[in-house]
Amino acid sequence: MKLCVALDLGSAEENLAIVEKLSGLDLWFKIGLRGFIRDGWRFVDSVKRLSGAPIFLDLKLCDIPNTTADAALAIAEGGADMFNLHASAGIRAMSAVMDRLSALKTRPLVLAVTALTSFSAEEFAAIYNQPIENAAIAMAKSAQSAGLDGAVCSVYESRAIKAACSEACITLCPGARFEGGETDDQSRVATPQTARQERCDFIVMGRPILRASDPKAAALQALSAFC
Numbered sequence: 657m658k659l660c661v662a663l664d665l666g667s668a669e670e671n672l673a674i675v676e677k678l679s680g681l682d683l684w685f686k687i688g689l690r691g692f693i694r695d696g697w698r699f700v701d702s703v704k705r706l707s708g709a710p711i712f713l714d715l716k717l718c719d720i721p722n723t724t725a726d727a728a729l730a731i732a733e734g735g736a737d738m739f740n741l742h743a744s745a746g747i748r749a750m751s752a753v754m755d756r757l758s759a760l761k762t763r764p765l766v767l768a769v770t771a772l773t774s775f776s777a778e779e780f781a782a783i784y785n786q787p788i789e790n791a792a793i794a795m796a797k798s799a800q801s802a803g804l805d806g807a808v809c810s811v812y813e814s815r816a817i818k819a820a821c822s823e824a825c826i827t828l829c830p831g832a833r834f835e836g837g838e839t840d841d842q843s844r845v846a847t848p849q850t851a852r853q854e855r856c857d858f859i860v861m862g863r864p865i866l867r868a869s870d871p872k873a874a875a876l877q878a879l880s881a882f883c
Contacts, residue, residue, distance in 0.1 A: 657852050657882045660684040660712050660828070661875065662862030663703065668695040675707050677871050681879065684737070686712045686860055697734050710737035712828075712858075716769050717741035721752035728753040728766070736764050740808055740828075743768035743795035750802035765826065768799030769808045770817075773831040773844045788844075789813055793820045800825060806857065811846035814854045828858040834877065848881035 661678060663671040663685055671691065685703050692699070692715060700711055713736035717724050724745055731739045741753060750768060757763040770792035771780055780788045789812075796807040796817040806826025807817055814827040831845040851859045861878055868874035 657848075657856055658682075658684055658858045659848075659875065659878050659882070660686045660858050660860045661865055662686040662688065662714075662830075662860055663691055663866075664688060664862045665866055668699050668702070671699070672702060672706060674866060674871055675703055675709075678865075678875055679707055681872070681875055683875065683879070684710045684712050684858070686714050686862075688714045689716075700735065704735065711735070712738040712740075712860075713764075714740060717753075718745045719749070721746075721749040724749045725752040725756035729756050732757055732760055732764050738765040738767065738828075740767045740769050743770055743799050743807070747798050747802050750799055750804055754803040765805045767806050767808050767826060767828055768795060768802075768804050770795040770813065771809065773810045773829075775844070789816055793817055796821050796825065810844035811851045811854050811856055811859075812844055814851075814856045818855055823855075826857045827855070828860065829854075829856045830860040832859040832861040832864070832878070834864050834874075848878045852881055 661683055665671045687700060704711060713731055717727050724741060753766060771788045777788055784791050792809050792813040793816055797820055799807055800821045808828045809817055810831060811829045814829055817827055818825055829851055832848055832851060833845045835847050848859055865871050865874045
C-alpha cells in the first residue's frame with residue numbers, strides 16, 4: 657500500500673512548503689483540479705524536482721473518446737506518473753485512451769473513477785439507480801476490459817473489486833482519515849489501518865496531513881499503518 661498526499665492548499669507556495677516538509681518519505685503526491693488549473697505544468701515540475709516523488713494527476717477526465725484520448729496523451733507527455741478518467745465516460749473512451757497511450761515507450765498508470773467518495777449511498781442511488789458497490793464493481797470490470805490498470809473507489813469497495821477483477825487490479829482509495837478525525841466533505845471514509853485490511857493499493861490523504869501542526873509526523877503516522 658502506498659500513501660498519496662493531496663496537495664490541496666490555496667497556493668503553489670503553500671503546497672511546495674508541504675512537499676519540502678515531507679521530503680525523503682516514500683509517498684506519492686496528488687495534484688487535483690484546482691492546483692493544476694491554477695498552477696499548471698510548472699507546478700507539477702516543481703513538485704517532482706523538489707521531492708523526486710511520483711505524481712498522481714487527479715483530473716477525472718470525462719469527454720467523448722477522441723477528446724479524452726487527446727487529453728490523456730498530453731498528460732502522459734507532460735510527465736504524470738498516474739492519472740484518472742471517469743468510468744462513466746464509457747468503454748469506448750477508456751479503450752481510446754489506452755490505444756492512444758500504447759505507442760509510448762512508457763506510460764502512466766491509468767485508473768477509472770467509479771463512485772466518488774463524497775457520495776452517500778442515498779445520493780448515489782438517486783443518480784445511478786443502483787447500489788454503490790454494484791456500480792463500482794461493474795465500472796471496474798468495464799475499465800479492466802478496456803485495459804486500464806485499476807479503479808478509484810472507496811476503501812469499502814476495494815476488496816469486492818479485486819475479487820471481481822483480479823488482485824492485480826489497482827485500487828486507489830480517497831478519503832483516508834485518522835481515527836476520530838473530521839470527515840469534511842467525504843461520506844465514505846476509513847482509517848489507513850482499515851484500508852490495509854481491505855487490500856487497497858493506494859490511499860489518498862490530504863487535510864489530516866496538510867492541517868497537522870507537524871505534517872511530517874502525520875504522514876509518518878499514516879505510513880506506520882502500512883507495515
